[in-house]
Amino acid sequence: MKLLAPSILSADFWNLGEQIRACEEGGADLIHFDVMDGHFVPNITFGPVLLESIKKHCRLPLDAHLMIENVDKYIPDFIKAGADMVSIHIENNHHIHRSLELIKSLGAKAGVVINPGTSLKLLEEVLHYADFVLLMSVNPGFGGQRFIERSIERLRRLKDMVMEINPSLLIEIDGGIKEDNIMEVAKAGADILVVGSGIFHAKDIKAQTKRLKELLAASEAL
Ligand code: DX5
Numbered sequence: 001m002k003l004l005a006p007s008i009l010s011a012d013f014w015n016l017g018e019q020i021r022a023c024e025e026g027g028a029d030l031i032h033f034d035v036m037d038g039h040f041v042p043n044i045t046f047g048p049v050l051l052e053s054i055k056k057h058c059r060l061p062l063d064a065h066l067m068i069e070n071v072d073k074y075i076p077d078f079i080k081a082g083a084d085m086v087s088i089h090i091e092n093n094h095h096i097h098r099s100l101e102l103i104k105s106l107g108a109k110a111g112v113v114i115n116p117g118t119s120l121k122l123l124e125e126v127l128h129y130a131d132f133v134l135l136m137s138v139n140p141g142f143g144g145q146r147f148i149e150r151s152i153e154r155l156r157r158l159k160d161m162v163m164e165i166n167p168s169l170l171i172e173i174d175g176g177i178k179e180d181n182i183m184e185v186a187k188a189g190a191d192i193l194v195v196g197s198g199i200f201h202a203k204d205i206k207a208q209t210k211r212l213k214e215l216l217a218a219s220e221a222l
């Protein structure tokens, strides 16, 4: 089954609880949580304190995407706060094996993230021991950017690599996914689809979540 992961980066924070509840009711599978530190990416978002509050009320798994420096220092805090999945970038983590093992040892699923401009070849080793891989289809830092078309081809190539190296590993994709391209992206090999503005900028968040889940189900029937 294809999984839908609303990214709260595009939520209205005044109404965050209500909006997450609408995603749950619409059939979302995970909540994607974008952590930015103003160093690895130009933007700053939120940290473990917010994640902990969400965890108290939300029954969906929480998927923390860390766009930060010094991941090893913060991984334990996010897992203690309730992250079920934690992903870290390959671009700024020299000891990625150690960091992924740290995530797993603390009981969360470990993901490796790759930016649009980074060669997929760098993933060859890491696919052996990650639980999931997150392919960025925009440059990380902001919600609401346009999907980079080349990501479809990269996704197909990544799917081939995964089938060869570690077929149980899930592929997540993040950035610029909307109603008009979600089926194509799912068919190209994505298992988990992150959608930020494509859900939270809709008038009816619950209905939009439901609609995207239906499109994902339809993509599997094809
Ligand atoms: C970008 C974030 C994404 C982003 C997706 O740095 O990792 O999760 O919120 O948002 P949309 O769907 O609006 O591109």
Ligand code: ZN
Binding pocket: 007, 032, 033, 034, 065, 174, 194
């Ligand atoms: Zn993200």
